[in-house]
Amino acid sequence: MNDRSAHTHPWKISDVVMFPALAIAILAEYLIPTRIVPLTFWLLIPVGLAGVIAGLKLISASKTALEAQDQPSLPGEPTTQLVTDGPYRFSRNPNYLGAILMAFGMAIAANSLWFLLVATCAMLVLDRWMIRPEERYLHETFSQEYRDYAQRTRRWF
Template structure:
């Protein structure tokens, strides 16, 4: 049961709820301006969703899992994974930042680096350690060529 709850989309939903709550009940009179914030927020949310979907499609084509608590069958290093070792988590961060901008939740911008830190500690470090053990030199080469985020 814990593996069904302790997954990145649940963490993202929690951070989104916190940002929405702040924007709705404690707006503090801060704003980015409606046009620019809406445009940039929409681009970030759309780009983040596209990045997540492309990553998942690429992983499915390679017949490996995108679930964080399962062992990967293959190391995916091309396509969008040639830009970032963690494009799904990068997409999640973009979605969070986009909604924060769209909702004019200026004080909630602090949630973005906190979300990145939580994802690194809860998921990325463990996943990369497992990939390093399973794929040895192949993962070492990949991690030297491709950055964790961007």
């Protein structure tokens, strides 16, 4: 078992990607307004809000699953057990998936192409900067157990 963690820097969390991305989208939308579809604001709000709520619930459920097995959700602490229940049955990264669902929900609610583009870029950054190193770490730590889990569970959804 590995004594190190996947991410040793306390700032290497999805918030460091998502909050600046959201700020960029807000600024871009303010400077150059866009629309994804020609629908009214009131029709898109419920759909977007549903995405935001689904994302929040997924993040909460993934943190609950980690806590139930006394596993860290923040960087710096080693993972001692592979968590494969709760939302981890369907996604290897439900925390990140929740953040992306929230971002896409905001894009729909705001009817903003900027939000949609920024959410897509944030998803790629999370995948390369956060998820890939975590997967390498889990593979090194749990070997065949992680390989089996990765074969039966999708990265995102």
